[in-house]
Amino acid sequence: MDSLSQRFYSVIPAGGIGSRLWPLSRADAPKFLHDLTGAGVTLLRATWDRLAPIAGGERIMVVTGRAHRAAVEAQLPEIRDENIVLEADPRDSTVAICLAAAVLRRREPDVIVGSFAADHVIRGDRLFRSAVQQAIAAAEDGFITTIGIRPTEPAIGFGYIKAGESLGIDGAESAMRVDSFVEKPDAERARQYLDDGGYLWNAGMFIARADVLLDELRSNEPELHDTIVELAASWDDPAARGPAVDRLWPRLKKIAIDYSVAEPSAAKGRMAVIPGHFGWDDVGDFASLAKLNSNGRANDLAILGENARVLADASSGIVVSHSNRVVSLIGVKDIVVVDTPDALLVTTSENAQRVKGVVDALKISGRDDVL
Amino acid sequence: MDSLSQRFYSVIPAGGIGSRLWPLSRADAPKFLHDLTGAGVTLLRATWDRLAPIAGGERIMVVTGRAHRAAVEAQLPEIRDENIVLEADPRDSTVAICLAAAVLRRREPDVIVGSFAADHVIRGDRLFRSAVQQAIAAAEDGFITTIGIRPTEPAIGFGYIKAGESLGIDGAESAMRVDSFVEKPDAERARQYLDDGGYLWNAGMFIARADVLLDELRSNEPELHDTIVELAASWDDPAARGPAVDRLWPRLKKIAIDYSVAEPSAAKGRMAVIPGHFGWDDVGDFASLAKLNSNGRANDLAILGENARVLADASSGIVVSHSNRVVSLIGVKDIVVVDTPDALLVTTSENAQRVKGVVDALKISGRDDVL
Numbered sequence: 102m103d104s105l106s107q108r109f110y111s112v113i114p115a116g117g118i119g120s121r122l123w124p125l126s127r128a129d130a131p132k133f134l135h136d137l138t139g140a141g142v143t144l145l146r147a148t149w150d151r152l153a154p155i156a157g158g159e160r161i162m163v164v165t166g167r168a169h170r171a172a173v174e175a176q177l178p179e180i181r182d183e184n185i186v187l188e189a190d191p192r193d194s195t196v197a198i199c200l201a202a203a204v205l206r207r208r209e210p211d212v213i214v215g216s217f218a219a220d221h222v223i224r225g226d227r228l229f230r231s232a233v234q235q236a237i238a239a240a241e242d243g244f245i246t247t248i249g250i251r252p253t254e255p256a257i258g259f260g261y262i263k264a265g266e267s268l269g270i271d272g273a274e275s276a277m278r279v280d281s282f283v284e285k286p287d288a289e290r291a292r293q294y295l296d297d298g299g300y301l302w303n304a305g306m307f308i309a310r311a312d313v314l315l316d317e318l319r320s321n322e323p324e325l326h327d328t329i330v331e332l333a334a335s336w337d338d339p340a341a342r343g344p345a346v347d348r349l350w351p352r353l354k355k356i357a358i359d360y361s362v363a364e365p366s367a368a369k370g371r372m373a374v375i376p377g378h379f380g381w382d383d384v385g386d387f388a389s390l391a392k393l394n395s396n397g398r399a400n401d402l403a404i405l406g407e408n409a410r411v412l413a414d415a416s417s418g419i420v421v422s423h424s425n426r427v428v429s430l431i432g433v434k435d436i437v438v439v440d441t442p443d444a445l446l447v448t449t450s451e452n453a454q455r456v457k458g459v460v461d462a463l464k465i466s467g468r469d470d471v472l
Numbered sequence: 473m474d475s476l477s478q479r480f481y482s483v484i485p486a487g488g489i490g491s492r493l494w495p496l497s498r499a500d501a502p503k504f505l506h507d508l509t510g511a512g513v514t515l516l517r518a519t520w521d522r523l524a525p526i527a528g529g530e531r532i533m534v535v536t537g538r539a540h541r542a543a544v545e546a547q548l549p550e551i552r553d554e555n556i557v558l559e560a561d562p563r564d565s566t567v568a569i570c571l572a573a574a575v576l577r578r579r580e581p582d583v584i585v586g587s588f589a590a591d592h593v594i595r596g597d598r599l600f601r602s603a604v605q606q607a608i609a610a611a612e613d614g615f616i617t618t619i620g621i622r623p624t625e626p627a628i629g630f631g632y633i634k635a636g637e638s639l640g641i642d643g644a645e646s647a648m649r650v651d652s653f654v655e656k657p658d659a660e661r662a663r664q665y666l667d668d669g670g671y672l673w674n675a676g677m678f679i680a681r682a683d684v685l686l687d688e689l690r691s692n693e694p695e696l697h698d699t700i701v702e703l704a705a706s707w708d709d710p711a712a713r714g715p716a717v718d719r720l721w722p723r724l725k726k727i728a729i730d731y732s733v734a735e736p737s738a739a740k741g742r743m744a745v746i747p748g749h750f751g752w753d754d755v756g757d758f759a760s761l762a763k764l765n766s767n768g769r770a771n772d773l774a775i776l777g778e779n780a781r782v783l784a785d786a787s788s789g790i791v792v793s794h795s796n797r798v799v800s801l802i803g804v805k806d807i808v809v810v811d812t813p814d815a816l817l818v819t820t821s822e823n824a825q826r827v828k829g830v831v832d833a834l835k836i837s838g839r840d841d842v843l
Binding site for chain 1: 783786797800804811813814816819822823829830833
């Protein structure tokens with residue numbers, strides 16, 4: 102392990118429920134606690150296993166909700182107590198990542214933090230680690246660094262990063278300046294981005310020196326920065342943490358780190374991007390999940406679930422079976438069937454993005470028991 | 473009640489499982505024990521209630537399997553013991569109807585029997601009874617009589633009856649000779665039948681003097697006739713019935729009454745048909761069930777199930793909910809979702825006829841627990 106890696110600390114925000122994967126993902130069984138690839142491990146555990154070789158498992162911090170503490174500890178029995186940051190309630194990604202960075206900076210002033218979602222699927226761990234190594238070097242050089250995924254198709258479900266000039270950083274040979282972040286495109290624009298070659302998928306990975314990250318936050322969201330830093334000051338004092346959380350947590354602004362840090366930083370030319378050549382998917386909805394599990398064969402029926410009992414005739418799409426019921430499909434194409442003990446979803450790949458609307462409707466109608 | 477009606481006895485064969493309605497209908501909960509219209513009563517009970525006014529509830533016989541005795545008695549608490557005929561195992565419609573006729577003929581030599589399926593849906597009880605009254609008159613005149621339903625659309629799921637000359641029978645003014653029975657047609661032929669006006673749907677209703685019915689059976693299936701008559705001779709003797717069933721039941725040939733009686737009788741010009749102007753459906757599959765429950769509105773989502781919790785967006789077809797799970801549909805058209813505690817079916821109206829194939833596949837694969 103080189104000396105830079107020794108300064109590296111991974112942060113895994115494990116917060117989102119993944120409403121677009123309801124009724125599989127839900128409040129008490131969020132997406133990161135599921136095995137969505139049939140690999141036999143949860144996405145959270147796979148994320149840990151991917152990060153541990155970089156700086157060691159003792160240098161991985163997980164930020165999660167109080168309700169998920171036991172589940173996270175069950176998944177990650179080797180995690181150190183001080184590396185579990187419990188959120189009183191969800192405050193979006195700026196708080197999750199910057200609070201971790203602020204706590205870690207107090208412990209190690211020159212720490213380099215890297216934040217990686219708990220619920221993404223990555224294939225090609227060696228390529229991933231090599232990209233992270235370069236990102237660490239670029240971060241040491243003062244850049245807030247992201248890893249952008251080289252597109253393999255004209256995806257419309259992801260945001261993009263427009264890469265600029267090469268930065269010529271030692272140990273980060275492929276680092277480029279981030280020209281800008283680009284919203285999810287329409288199909289035509291996605292095709293242009295793919296053809297252009299200068300656009301990468303925004304995978305939400307951020308690697309930076311903690312002090313650089315927090316400075317950037319201060320310049321854009323000074324109040325939020327100060328509250329986070331104040332909270333971090335009490336974090337490692339058992340007597341002080343509780344009162345500090347009670348007092349400060351309600352003040353924490355909910356804002357995605359894209360808006361509080363990444364975009365403003367890019368606008369100032371202070372962001373770098375390392376192109377990642379590994380396979381990546383945020384498994385944002387059941388259409389992605391179907392694709393991920395069909396091994397690229399269209400007209401295939403992907404089946405997810407340890408004890409799935411599925412009988413299918415002339416059907417394609419995906420069945421997620423979390424019950425022991427017999428599931429029979431006849432002549433349904435691109436179907437999405439998610440079968441759980443208390444809720445059933447039937448839709449199509451085409452409509453996968455609308456699943457969140459059902460969750461919203463269930464909330465409104467007071468049927469929280471199945472959320 | 474006129475004197476002819478006093479001689480009338482209804483027979484309800486309650487045998488078929490209704491495999492095309494799996495997993496709603498199944499061995500221990502056959503179609504006739506379900507409320508398929510949301511009326512609040514089972515099809516069997518509705519059949520009883522429709523027939524009771526004709527000659528009284530004490531003149532209705534039900535032929536069913538031993539396994540269904542308790543369920544039938546629960547549905548029809550007023551049924552007389554001697555009016556439940558229990559089959560040792562299913563032997564098709566000739567045995568069910570002709571055994572009932574033979575038993576009843578021994579009790580009342582001049583009885584007129586009328587057989588009506590336990591699991592059809594009829595709307596317009598007054599029109600139904602008026603058709604039965606005419607059928608009784610035609611039966612008394614020596615005809616094996618059926619009630620054919622006036623088609624309302626070019627249905628391809630039913631067999632047809634080609635009606636011939638008017639018979640001019642007293643009390644059965646609309647009786648016509650049956651020219652022939654016609655198999656389920658293709659769409660083009662169904663359209664021709666509808667335009668022609670001389671074709672009626674075969675609803676499987678047979679009304680005849682018991683002696684005429686049994687004579688017709690004897691001339692076509694003499695062995696089966698003799699076995700049925702021998703069995704009937706012991707039926708009302710508690711000591712003799714058991715041994716007779718043990719000895720004779722295995723010999724009973726499985727053959728539909730259409731082939732053993734109706735078609736040969738029609739070929740000899742001995743069948744009459746009364747046109748029925750009431751609403752009728754055999755609810756043969758989930759496409760019929762969806763149509764029946766959508767009140768004729770296309771693009772409607774029919775929902776069946778007392779405690780159904782369905783959340784649907786841009787979806788049409790039918791949901792049958794026999795669990796208390798939340799069922800969510802998004803953007804699925806003409807869908808069929810049947811949700812039961814141990815089995816789930818997802819198909820489309822178009823594929824409704826293929827459901828039986830799933831049942832066969834489950835049988836072959838040994839998963840009888842859900843059949």
